[in-house]
Amino acid sequence: MKLNTVRDVLGEPSSWDNHISDGFEGKPDMDGATILDVFVSGNQLALYTRNAAGVEALSIFFIDDQEIRARIATQLMPGLDVHKAVEARIR
Numbered sequence: 546m547k548l549n550t551v552r553d554v555l556g557e558p559s560s561w562d563n564h565i566s567d568g569f570e571g572k573p574d575m576d577g578a579t580i581l582d583v584f585v586s587g588n589q590l591a592l593y594t595r596n597a598a599g600v601e602a603l604s605i606f607f608i609d610d611q612e613i614r615a616r617i618a619t620q621l622m623p624g625l626d627v628h629k630a631v632e633a634r635i636r
Contacts, residue, residue: 547636548635548636549634549636550632550633550634551617551620551630551631552631552632553635554606554608554635555592555617555631558575558627558628558631559572559575561573561575561592561604562604562605563602563604564603565602573602574596575594575596575627575628576596577596577626578594578595578628579594579595579624579625579626580592580593580594580621580623580624580627580630581601583622583623585614588608588611588614589606590606590608590614591604592604592605592621592627594627616636620635621633
């Protein structure tokens with residue numbers, strides 16, 4: 546499988562699990578969601594988002610390839626729409 550875009554690694558935003566949120570569990574509604582922050586720790590990439598309704602969510606991804614993880618982290622800038630962000634090329 547070729548990993549050319551952020552979407553190829555993280556999947557569609559609507560499939561992202563929510564690990565913490567404003568009392569909401571499951572998959573957050575990503576319509577109109579923007580990136581608030583991105584964290585990298587070990588083999589984890591954490592993406593903190595807020596959707597159009599103001600619900601914040603934290604999605605965590607385990608990416609063992611350090612180079613891919615770093616490339617993705619540099620593409621996911623605070624303020625970006627999540628759907629535009631996953632279109633970014635990583636290779």
